[in-house]
Amino acid sequence: MPKPTFFNLPEEKREKIINAAIDEFAEYGLEKASINRIVANSGIAKGSFYQYFEDKHDVFLHLLAVLEREKMEYFKDKHPPARNMDTFQYFRWMIKTGMEFNSAYPRLVQAVSRVMLNEGMYYLDFANIRERTTQGLRTMIRQAIQNGEVDPSVDVDLAVMIMETWSNAISNYILQEGMKQKDIMKWVRSAKTQETIDKMLYVMEYGLRKTESDFAKTFQERTTS
Amino acid sequence: MPKPTFFNLPEEKREKIINAAIDEFAEYGLEKASINRIVANSGIAKGSFYQYFEDKHDVFLHLLAVLEREKMEYFKDKHPPARNMDTFQYFRWMIKTGMEFNSAYPRLVQAVSRVMLNEGMYYLDFANIRERTTQGLRTMIRQAIQNGEVDPSVDVDLAVMIMETWSNAISNYILQEGMKQKDIMKWVRSAKTQETIDKMLYVMEYGLRKTESDFAKTFQERTTS
Amino acid sequence: MPKPTFFNLPEEKREKIINAAIDEFAEYGLEKASINRIVANSGIAKGSFYQYFEDKHDVFLHLLAVLEREKMEYFKDKHPPARNMDTFQYFRWMIKTGMEFNSAYPRLVQAVSRVMLNEGMYYLDFANIRERTTQGLRTMIRQAIQNGEVDPSVDVDLAVMIMETWSNAISNYILQEGMKQKDIMKWVRSAKTQETIDKMLYVMEYGLRKTESDFAKTFQERTTS
Amino acid sequence: MPKPTFFNLPEEKREKIINAAIDEFAEYGLEKASINRIVANSGIAKGSFYQYFEDKHDVFLHLLAVLEREKMEYFKDKHPPARNMDTFQYFRWMIKTGMEFNSAYPRLVQAVSRVMLNEGMYYLDFANIRERTTQGLRTMIRQAIQNGEVDPSVDVDLAVMIMETWSNAISNYILQEGMKQKDIMKWVRSAKTQETIDKMLYVMEYGLRKTESDFAKTFQERTTS
DNA sequence: TATGAATGAGCTTTCATTCAT
DNA sequence: CATGAATGAAAGCTCATTCAT
Numbered sequence: 001m002p003k004p005t006f007f008n009l010p011e012e013k014r015e016k017i018i019n020a021a022i023d024e025f026a027e028y029g030l031e032k033a034s035i036n037r038i039v040a041n042s043g044i045a046k047g048s049f050y051q052y053f054e055d056k057h058d059v060f061l062h063l064l065a066v067l068e069r070e071k072m073e074y075f076k077d078k079h080p081p082a083r084n085m086d087t088f089q090y091f092r093w094m095i096k097t098g099m100e101f102n103s104a105y106p107r108l109v110q111a112v113s114r115v116m117l118n119e120g121m122y123y124l125d126f127a128n129i130r131e132r133t134t135q136g137l138r139t140m141i142r143q144a145i146q147n148g149e150v151d152p153s154v155d156v157d158l159a160v161m162i163m164e165t166w167s168n169a170i171s172n173y174i175l176q177e178g179m180k181q182k183d184i185m186k187w188v189r190s191a192k193t194q195e196t197i198d199k200m201l202y203v204m205e206y207g208l209r210k211t212e213s214d215f216a217k218t219f220q221e222r223t224t225s
Numbered sequence: 226m227p228k229p230t231f232f233n234l235p236e237e238k239r240e241k242i243i244n245a246a247i248d249e250f251a252e253y254g255l256e257k258a259s260i261n262r263i264v265a266n267s268g269i270a271k272g273s274f275y276q277y278f279e280d281k282h283d284v285f286l287h288l289l290a291v292l293e294r295e296k297m298e299y300f301k302d303k304h305p306p307a308r309n310m311d312t313f314q315y316f317r318w319m320i321k322t323g324m325e326f327n328s329a330y331p332r333l334v335q336a337v338s339r340v341m342l343n344e345g346m347y348y349l350d351f352a353n354i355r356e357r358t359t360q361g362l363r364t365m366i367r368q369a370i371q372n373g374e375v376d377p378s379v380d381v382d383l384a385v386m387i388m389e390t391w392s393n394a395i396s397n398y399i400l401q402e403g404m405k406q407k408d409i410m411k412w413v414r415s416a417k418t419q420e421t422i423d424k425m426l427y428v429m430e431y432g433l434r435k436t437e438s439d440f441a442k443t444f445q446e447r448t449t450s
Numbered sequence: 451m452p453k454p455t456f457f458n459l460p461e462e463k464r465e466k467i468i469n470a471a472i473d474e475f476a477e478y479g480l481e482k483a484s485i486n487r488i489v490a491n492s493g494i495a496k497g498s499f500y501q502y503f504e505d506k507h508d509v510f511l512h513l514l515a516v517l518e519r520e521k522m523e524y525f526k527d528k529h530p531p532a533r534n535m536d537t538f539q540y541f542r543w544m545i546k547t548g549m550e551f552n553s554a555y556p557r558l559v560q561a562v563s564r565v566m567l568n569e570g571m572y573y574l575d576f577a578n579i580r581e582r583t584t585q586g587l588r589t590m591i592r593q594a595i596q597n598g599e600v601d602p603s604v605d606v607d608l609a610v611m612i613m614e615t616w617s618n619a620i621s622n623y624i625l626q627e628g629m630k631q632k633d634i635m636k637w638v639r640s641a642k643t644q645e646t647i648d649k650m651l652y653v654m655e656y657g658l659r660k661t662e663s664d665f666a667k668t669f670q671e672r673t674t675s
Numbered sequence: 676m677p678k679p680t681f682f683n684l685p686e687e688k689r690e691k692i693i694n695a696a697i698d699e700f701a702e703y704g705l706e707k708a709s710i711n712r713i714v715a716n717s718g719i720a721k722g723s724f725y726q727y728f729e730d731k732h733d734v735f736l737h738l739l740a741v742l743e744r745e746k747m748e749y750f751k752d753k754h755p756p757a758r759n760m761d762t763f764q765y766f767r768w769m770i771k772t773g774m775e776f777n778s779a780y781p782r783l784v785q786a787v788s789r790v791m792l793n794e795g796m797y798y799l800d801f802a803n804i805r806e807r808t809t810q811g812l813r814t815m816i817r818q819a820i821q822n823g824e825v826d827p828s829v830d831v832d833l834a835v836m837i838m839e840t841w842s843n844a845i846s847n848y849i850l851q852e853g854m855k856q857k858d859i860m861k862w863v864r865s866a867k868t869q870e871t872i873d874k875m876l877y878v879m880e881y882g883l884r885k886t887e888s889d890f891a892k893t894f895q896e897r898t899t900s
Numbered sequence: 901t902a903t904g905a906a907t908g909a910g911c912t913t914t915c916a917t918t919c920a921t
Numbered sequence: 922c923a924t925g926a927a928t929g930a931a932a933g934c935t936c937a938t939t940c941a942t
Contacts (some may be wrong), residue, residue: 031254031256032257033938035938036936045903047905047939055937095295107344118344119254121343161394162428165391169390173386199383200383207431233926259912271912273927273928274913275925455905457799458905459905479706481706481707482706485933486933495907496908496909497908498906500935501905541930554742555923572789603870615844650833650837653879657882680923708914710917719924721925722925723922723923816926
C-alpha cells in the first residue's frame with residue numbers, strides 16, 4: 001500500500017504517476033517494468049518514488065486498488081435491467097457491464113490483467129486478492145444450485161474455476177479486439193459484439209445448466225475410454 | 226536452434242544444462258530467467274553457454290522442440306481406445322492422454338507452459354508456433370460440423386478459441402494440482418481425476434453441441450438485457 | 451551531449467572524469483577505450499558514468515566540444531599581426547596559432563586527434579563535424595583564387611584536400627615532437643620550430659601559388675610517362 | 676611471423692585464411708578485428724589458428740609481408756619509361772605505378788593501409804617497418820640534392836616526412852575514389868585520374884624544388900608574424 | 901518532503917587463448 | 922597436425938535502492 005505521502009500529493013501529480021505506471025505495466029508486465037522508466041515518464045524524482053511507494057509491487061497493488069474502486073463506482077450506478085433474473089442472467093449482465101467498464105478504462109484494465117492473469121499467477125502475494133473474486137463466484141454458484149438453476153451434482157469449486165476461466169477469456173478477447181477499434185465503448189455495445197459475448201456465455205451456461213440425468217446418461221455412454 | 230556444439234556434448238552434460246534451464250524457466254519465466262544462474266546451476270562456464278546457444282530464446286526454443294518431440298513420441302505409442310469415435314470423444318481422449326504426458330514430464334511442461342501461456346502472448350516470435358495448434362483445432366471443428374456433431378451456425382474461430390482456452394485451463398489445473406501429489410501419474414489416472422477432467426470437458430462439449438434451435442430460442446428468451 | 455547531471459557536478463569531480471577520459475582516448479583511441487578503466491581512474495561508480503553520459507561516444511563528443519570551445523576562446527584573444535595579409539599569410543598565422551593552442555592543451559588535442567584522424571574516418575557520425583572545417587577551407591581557397599593568389603586552374607576540392615592533409619600532418623608532427631620536450635609551448639615558439647613550420651607551409655604554398663603558365667609548361671615537358 | 680605449419684598448408688586453405696583476414700582488417704581495423712570472425716569466415720578450427728599464427732598481430736604482419744612481396748613482384752616487371760629521369764620524375768613514376776598496384780590488390784591494400792596509417796601509428800611494432808620506407812625516401816632525397824634537383828638547404832628529414840605524407844594522401848584519395856568505380860584499374864589509368872595525380876605531385880614537387888634564394892626571399896618578406 | 905546523485909550488483913554478450921583428444 | 926570445447930576476464934549497460942542535502 002502506498003505511503004501516506006502519496007495521498008497527500010496534489011491530484012494532478014498523483015495522476016501523472018499512476019498513468020506512467022499503467023503505461024509501464026501494460027507495456028512490460030510486472031517483472032520487466034522499470035522503476036527508472038516510471039519515474040522518468042511521470043516527471044518525479046527517483047527518491048520521491050520511494051517516499052510514495054515501498055517498491056514496484058506496491059505501485060501495482062495501488063493500481064489494483066484503483067481498479068477495484070473504479071469498478072465499484074461504475075457498478076454502483078448501473079442496475080440490472082430486470083428484477084427477477086436468474087443466476088445466469090445476472091452473471092451475463094455482470095460480464096457485459098464489466099466489458100463496458102473495461103472499455104471505459106482500457107489501459108488500466110489491460111495493465112492489471114496482463115499482470116494478474118500471467119506472471120501474477122506465480123505470486124503468492126496476489127493469491128488472496130484473487131480469492132476475493134473466487135469467493136463471490138462460489139456464493140453465486142451455491143445460490144444457483146439452491147435455486148435449482150444448476151445441477152446439484154456439479155462440483156462447486158470446479159464450476160467456479162470454469163466461470164473464472166471463462167470470464168477472463170472473454171475479457172481478454174474483448175479487450176484485445178476492442179483495442180483495435182476507434183471507439184471501444186461503441187464497439188462493445190454494438191449488437192454484433194454483444195452477440196459474440198452471449199454466444200461465449202451460452203456455451204458455459206449450457207454446460208453448467210444441464211440436468212443430472214443428462215450428464216449421467218452421457219457420462220455412461222461415452223466414458224468407456 | 227542450439228549450435229552443433231551442444232549436440233556433440235556428452236548426454237550427461239547436456240541433460241544437466243537443459244535441466245538447469247527447465248528449472249530456471251519454470252521458476253522465473255522467460256524474461257526474468259538469468260543465464261548467469263543457468264550456467265551456475267549446470268556447472269558450465271559462462272562462455273560455454275554461448276558456444277551451445279545463440280541466446281536465452283535459443284535455449285527456450287530448444288526446450289520447446291524437446292517438448293514437441295517427446296509429445297510426438299508419447300502419442301505415437303498410444304492409440305485411441307475405439308475406432309468410431311466422434312470428434313468430441315477424440316478430443317477428450319487427446320486431452321486425457323495429454324494430461325498423462327504432462328504427468329510424465331511435469332517440470333518441462335511447467336516451464337514451457339509458463340512461458341507460452343503468459344509472456345509468450347506478447348512475443349510475436351511465438352505467434353506462429355501457437356498458430357500450429359490453432360490450425361489443428363480449426364480443422365477438427367470443421368470436421369465436427371461436417372459430421373453434424375456441432376451446430377453449423379457455430380462460429381469456427383470462436384469455437385477454436387473456446388477449445389484452446391479450455392484445454393489450457395484444464396492443463397493448468399491438472400498440472401497445478403498434480404504437482405502437489407506424491408505420484409502425479411497415478412493421481413492423473415485415478416478415477417476421481419479422470420472424472421474431473423470429464424466434467425470440465427462436458428461443460429464445453431454441451432455448450433458447443435447444442436442445436437441451433439436451442440440457441441435461437443434461448444437467445445430470444447433471455448437477451449432482453 | 452552529456453546529461454545535465456554531469457554539469458551539476460562539482461568542478462573538481464568533473465575534471466577528474468574528463469581527465470581520465472582524455473587519458474583513455476589518448477592511450478587507446480575510441481574503440482578500444484574502456485569505460486571500465488575510465489570509471490576506475492576517475493574514482494566514480496560505473497552506474498554514475500551512465501548518469502553523466504549516454505555512452506562512450508557521448509563522452510568523446512563532449513571532449514570534442516570542450517576542445518572547440520577552448521580553441522574559440524584561445525583564438526578570440528589573438529589577433530593577426532598585420533592588417534593586409536594575403537590568404538596564405540593568414541593561413542600560416544592560423545596554423546601557427548593553432549600549434550600554440552595545441553601546446554596549451556596537448557593531451558586533449560592528442561586524444562581528439564587520435565580519434566578524429568584515425569578511426570574517426572570510418573565513422574559517419576564525425577563526417578559532418580569534419581565537413582565544417584572543410585567548408586571553411588573551401589571558402590578560403592575560393593577567395594584566394596579571386597584575389598589572384600592561387601592559380602585559377604587549381605581544383606578547389608583538391609586544394610582543400612591538400613590543405614587539410616597538410617595541416618593535419620604539421621599538427622601531428624609538432625605534437626609528436628612537442629610531447630618529447632620539457633616545455634612544449636616554449637619549444638613551439640622557438641625560432642627553430644617556427645622555421646620548420648614555415649618550411650612545411652611554404653612547400654604547400656609554392657605548390658598552390660604557381661601560375662597556370664608554369665604548370666602548363668611543366669606538365670607538357672614531363673608528362674610523357 | 677606465421678609458424679611453419681602455416682606455410683605447409685595447401686595453398687587453397689592458406690588463401691582462404693588470408694582472404695578472411697584481409698576482409699576482417701579492412702572492415703574493422705587491427706584493434707577491433709576479431710579472431711573469432713576470421714576463424715569463422717575462413718572455415719578453420721579455432722585451435723588451428725593458433726597453430727598457424729602467434730596472435731592477431733602475427734596475421735597482420737603476414738599480410739604486410741604478402742603485400743610487400745606482391746608489390747616487389749609487381750614492380751619487378753615494370754620499368755621506368757625513360758632512362759634519364761630526374762628524381763621527381765622517378766618518384767612520380769613510382770607513385771603512379773604504386774597506384775596501379777593498389778588497383779590490382781585493392782582489398783589487401785585497403786586492409787593494410789587502414790591499420791598502418793591509423794592505429795598503426797601508435798604501435799611501436801610497426802615503427803621499424805615504416806622506417807624501411809623512410810630510409811628509401813631519404814636516400815632518394817639525398818641523391819636529388821646531389822643531382823642539384825633539390826635545394827641543398829632543404830632539411831632531409833623534413834622532405835622525407837613531406838613525401839611520405841604526400842604519397843599516403845594520394846594513395847588514400849585514389850583508393851577511396853577508386854573503390855567507387857566499376858573497373859578500378861581502368862579508372863586509375865584514365866587520363867583524368869592521371870592528371871589529378873600529376874597535379875597533386877606537382878604541388879609537392881614545386882614546393883620542394885624551389886631554390887634557396889626563392890625561399891630566403893619569401894621567408895624574409897613574410898615571416899613578420 | 902523533495903530531490904537526484906551515488907552505488908554496485910547484476911545483466912547479456914564477446915573475446916583471446918588453452919588444452920585434451 | 923587438426924580439432925573445437927572450455928574458459929573466465931572483460932566488455933557495455935541497466936537496475937532497484939540508499940542517502941545526504
